[in-house]
Amino acid sequence: MAARSAPPAASPEPGLRARKKQRTRDALIEAAHRLFLGQGFASTTVDEIASAVDVSQRTFFRYFANKDEVALAVLAEAEDHFIELLRARPAEEGPLRALRAAIVGSWRERGSAHPTGPCSVNAALELIRMIEDTPTLLAAHLRRVAEQERVVIQVLAEREGLDPAEDLRPAVLAAAFGAVLRAAHLSWTCDQEDIGPEGMVALIDRHLDQLGPALVGDWRS
Amino acid sequence: MAARSAPPAASPEPGLRARKKQRTRDALIEAAHRLFLGQGFASTTVDEIASAVDVSQRTFFRYFANKDEVALAVLAEAEDHFIELLRARPAEEGPLRALRAAIVGSWRERGSAHPTGPCSVNAALELIRMIEDTPTLLAAHLRRVAEQERVVIQVLAEREGLDPAEDLRPAVLAAAFGAVLRAAHLSWTCDQEDIGPEGMVALIDRHLDQLGPALVGDWRS
DNA sequence: TGCCGAATGTCAGCGGCTGACATAATCTGC
DNA sequence: GCAGATTATGTCAGCCGCTGACATTCGGCA
Numbered sequence: 001m002a003a004r005s006a007p008p009a010a011s012p013e014p015g016l017r018a019r020k021k022q023r024t025r026d027a028l029i030e031a032a033h034r035l036f037l038g039q040g041f042a043s044t045t046v047d048e049i050a051s052a053v054d055v056s057q058r059t060f061f062r063y064f065a066n067k068d069e070v071a072l073a074v075l076a077e078a079e080d081h082f083i084e085l086l087r088a089r090p091a092e093e094g095p096l097r098a099l100r101a102a103i104v105g106s107w108r109e110r111g112s113a114h115p116t117g118p119c120s121v122n123a124a125l126e127l128i129r130m131i132e133d134t135p136t137l138l139a140a141h142l143r144r145v146a147e148q149e150r151v152v153i154q155v156l157a158e159r160e161g162l163d164p165a166e167d168l169r170p171a172v173l174a175a176a177f178g179a180v181l182r183a184a185h186l187s188w189t190c191d192q193e194d195i196g197p198e199g200m201v202a203l204i205d206r207h208l209d210q211l212g213p214a215l216v217g218d219w220r221s
Numbered sequence: 222m223a224a225r226s227a228p229p230a231a232s233p234e235p236g237l238r239a240r241k242k243q244r245t246r247d248a249l250i251e252a253a254h255r256l257f258l259g260q261g262f263a264s265t266t267v268d269e270i271a272s273a274v275d276v277s278q279r280t281f282f283r284y285f286a287n288k289d290e291v292a293l294a295v296l297a298e299a300e301d302h303f304i305e306l307l308r309a310r311p312a313e314e315g316p317l318r319a320l321r322a323a324i325v326g327s328w329r330e331r332g333s334a335h336p337t338g339p340c341s342v343n344a345a346l347e348l349i350r351m352i353e354d355t356p357t358l359l360a361a362h363l364r365r366v367a368e369q370e371r372v373v374i375q376v377l378a379e380r381e382g383l384d385p386a387e388d389l390r391p392a393v394l395a396a397a398f399g400a401v402l403r404a405a406h407l408s409w410t411c412d413q414e415d416i417g418p419e420g421m422v423a424l425i426d427r428h429l430d431q432l433g434p435a436l437v438g439d440w441r442s
Numbered sequence: 443t444g445c446c447g448a449a450t451g452t453c454a455g456c457g458g459c460t461g462a463c464a465t466a467a468t469c470t471g472c
Numbered sequence: 473g474c475a476g477a478t479t480a481t482g483t484c485a486g487c488c489g490c491t492g493a494c495a496t497t498c499g500g501c502a
Contacts (some may be wrong), residue, residue, distance in 0.1 A: 016499065055450075065490095175400035267459090
């Protein structure tokens with residue numbers, strides 16, 4: 001509120017209002033995750049989350065459509081980022097290579113941007129574990145994943161110049177890739193050691209190597 | 222209540238109680254589907270469904286854990302039946318052939334057992350359409366599908382004598398197969414003509430043919 | 443400084459879902 | 473047929489997720 005608080009230059013300065021909004025959103029996510037992991041998803045009420053951040057319940061629902069959404073928010077952003085990375089891959093790269101590069105890049109960036117804290121690799125994996133054994137969360141998560149898969153199919157089809165309704169190879173590749181990722185997560189859930197981003201990348205890589213050629217078939221690799 | 226009402230022989234006679242229970246269950250499903258398709262899933266209350274069958278709301282929740290479940294019940298039984306058919310395929314059959322035979326048999330039997338009515342092929346497809354554009358139903362459905370997929374993976378791995386955690390080919394094949402089925406459903410959702418069971422079988426077959434060899438890779442077909 | 447729009451709080455209410463207890467229907471052995 | 477054990481159902485009260493409507497306050501901007 002002093003002299004130069006709102007620099008009008010054409011810079012992408014977010015403004016106080018936007019920053020405040022972002023802060024409450026982050027705080028809600030942080031509080032929600034803390035409570036969920038501490039006392040379980042089902043036995044945490046929205047009121048608790050809201051009052052932990054000192055906002056009303058109604059405000060919570062203006063930030064998130066439902067209780068599921070606040071739990072999945074971080075993961076959802078990660079998945080969106082994965083799509084961006086996939087879109088950014090050079091067109092001459094084969095589809096499987098592009099998928100692999102995008103997912104590896106996604107985990108690497110997470111590791112370097114958030115070495116620790118609620119967005120770190122380990123936090124994300126703990127979140128995945130919680131989702132995996134909370135039926136309602138798993139359902140909501142799978143719905144998101146299905147939507148993302150449709151986008152992936154679209155992107156792959158465009159890269160290859162195919163009609164995704166005619167040629168099912170993009171759909172099949174996307175589904176198979178998803179299966180491998182799930183296997184990697186599962187394999188972590190069993191072993192559950194503290195693995196850094198590089199560990200996760202190695203895990204995914206190992207699984208992907210197992211079925212490179214069989215998958216792409218007569219496509220260019 | 223006359224002479225021979227409860228034949229005690231070792232026959233699988235269900236008994237009055239069990240039959241009554243089955244009848245109310247069926248009635249609840251039937252009423253629910255009718256209401257859902259008529260006025261939409263969200264704007265149909267559980268009270269409406271219950272009083273349409275003349276039972277209390279509490280009783281409804283003794284039959285179905287939640288509103289989603291009554292909508293997905295028919296489909297769920299169909300999926301269970303698919304698993305049974307898959308398990309019954311001869312061991313010497315290749316995995317993709319077995320999957321194809323099981324799904325085709327599943328649709329065929331539905332067509333012959335219920336040529337019309339709430340369990341017919343067209344009713345099932347309308348149901349799928351409703352699920353597909355009702356977010357909460359889609360989420361619950363995908364959760365069921367994911368569970369079923371894990372079972373399919375297990376069955377395939379046993380047939381081939383593989384460890385599903387080591388060798389990912391069963392997981393990948395199951396995922397790819399699921400993708401093809403979804404494409405078939407989608408393709409119906411767009412064209413939406415009245416197709417009988419044979420039409421659905423042909424549709425699935427056409428999609429499956431498209432990627433037979435590429436999928437199975439170095440497996441026996 | 444004063445106005446506009448956006449964010450928040452408050453309140454009332456619907457609907458999904460559950461536990462507890464009472465009642466009525468079926469089943470079982472006699 | 474008839475007790476008594478089981479089991480299905482109804483009733484009631486209540487929590488919680490979620491929403492619309494309206495009032496209030498706060499940030500942005502001239």
